[in-house]
Amino acid sequence: MSSSSIHLKIIFWLLIISPLAFSRILPTTNQTLIFPLTTQNTSSSLLFKRSRLVSSPPIKVPFTHDVTLTVSLTAGSPPQPIEMVLDTGSELSWLKCKQSTSSTSIFNHVKSSSYSALPCSSPVCTIQTQDFSLPATCDKNTNLCHVAASYADGSSVEGNLAQDTFTIGSSTRRATSFGCIDVISSTRPEEDAKTTGLMGMNRGRLSFVNQMGLSKFSYCISGSDSTGVLVLGESSFPSLPPLKYTPLVTLTDRLPYTNRFAYTVNFEGIRVGSKLLPIPRSDLIRGQSGTGQTMLDSGTQFTFLRAPVYEILKTESTEQTKSVLTVDPSIVFETGMDLCFQVGSTQPDFTKLPAVTLMFNGGAELTVSGKKLLYPVPGSGSKNKYCFTFANSEPAGIEAFIIGNHHQQNVWVEYDLAHKQIGFANDVKCDQASQQLLGSPRL
Structure with a gap:
């Protein structure tokens, strides 16, 4: 969520190129994946070789005033469908983990066998959260790592730092760190209720960019309709002029x-x-x-x-x-x-x-x-x-x-x-x- 929290949502297709990396350096593999990004109303990096490209028909949705780039993926075991706002202005990725009267789109962590809440002593909590704008603290009642984020429009989120399996297209990323949020203060609750969470894409240590081991990504937003493309990894096509x-x-x-x-x-x-x-x-x-x-x-x-x-x-x-x-x-x-x-x-x-x-x-x-x-x-x-x-x-x-x-x-x-x-x-x-x-x- 940006400092102004005025968002743009559009339907996109996401091209992902591995290798993957999480909070540590892991062995890498080369593969190309495509998965759809869906649209919901809301307020608010790699120099690798390509393999094959699998395409699906694009989904087109008209623009509305408050829209954000929203990626559809799954989290947990068994997989639960979620929708996350793609935000290059944030580091902390988070999912709503508690049902509320204004939100029906949540991640039910209780039903995920791969979910784990991180204790205060976890190195992820004590070291890798140091880039957060608000420092992580220890919830003494549960001994769990407590995280929070606040935004310039007055909205804020709070919850526990956790890890789970995230599946994007046919690629599965285990032990991905995120905030399992149970307290949300929103200035536009009806619109914010339509997404499950937010995917932080800035340059911080725990952003999705770094957890996925990315060194390059691009996007192109259509001005004529709701189509567009977001590419994680190398991209080239005949009509792309020199950058x-x-x-x-x-x-x-x-x-x-x-x-x-x-x-x-x-x-x-x-x-x-x-x-x-x-x-x-x-x-x-x-x-x-x-x-x-x-x-x-x-x-x-x-x-x-x-x-x-x-x-x-x-x-x-x-x-x-x-x-x-x-x-x-x-x-x-x-x-x-x-x-x-x-x-x-x-x-x-x-x-x-x-x-x-x-x-x-x-x-x-x-x-x-x-x-x-x-x-x-x-x-x-x-x-x-x-x-x-x-x-x-x-x-x-x-x-x-x-x-x-x-x-x-x-x-x-x-x-x-x-x-x-x-x-x-x-x-x-x-x-x-x-x-x-x-x-x-x-x-």
Whole structure:
């Protein structure tokens, strides 16, 4: 769950390439697996050879406002079907282990013969949880390792650290560590009730990325429908343009506003159309207290910019779109999205909107254009109210830049952990990329 906890859910197919690794270094094998990702509404790394590719028909579901990438898999013995929100902004993976009035999707650990709760003395509890944002503690009543996570939207989870068998496609991963959660405080309980838990995919020791021994993963989210593809491991297909890379920043300092295990990059600037915005360098770099970190997060829907940078972008975007859009200051959408427009009974002419290009160290760029620049306000009806999809981080209490996945639609995004870099390829037709990678007929 990201620091803003605005999520995007979509149906995906997941291509997994082994080898596997858990909390220790284990022997590796090469194999290719595919399994489906399903969609539920909610609030809120490898340089290996390929073997054969097995494809299944993609499942397509329309986008809704609050959606997250959700993977379908099984846990326990015998296997129980579960759905986990895929979140690159979190380390602790967890499953709901207790029935509640608002949640019917749970993991029944009592029925799993391979389940084991970890005691306080477990090395996993005492050593490998040291990357957690909230330290693990010992539940003195049960002598079990107690874990918790809290998020900027006010939601939180608590439970015991445990291990069980997780099966993804035809690949089984035993002794996978996760939080067996029995206390959930949610700001949107009806929507959160529809998933079983969360799969942490950041760079921490107990994230799924590290427990599975991954050194590379990629995804591509369609902007035209709900299709997309998430690839764990190497990926290539004929129409994929060359990627431009920016170095991943490795943070070692323990500053108050720093997330050391996020996917952090160096932010270099913003262009609106062909104009480079006059943003002082000091406004784009991390401060002495850790504020100003720039992170990519699959769990955040929109992009949050720190206030000084947001105001410069807002001013220039307003100026360059005044002949196309009429600002309506009475509309504020979500938290920090205060540049909104009323466009009458027709849709805005998206082709006339100047693209916004986010520039990163090394020459990598992420271009936001067309429909990705505006989001329709739900319930606005015939009035057709739209808001700019960049938000001011200050009202949300966020002391960082967060690049949301709405702005990653039709962009191939590669997390290359082996080479400590993130790659972007803009203007990729992600629906076609999904079909090519999954073995469907080429368009």
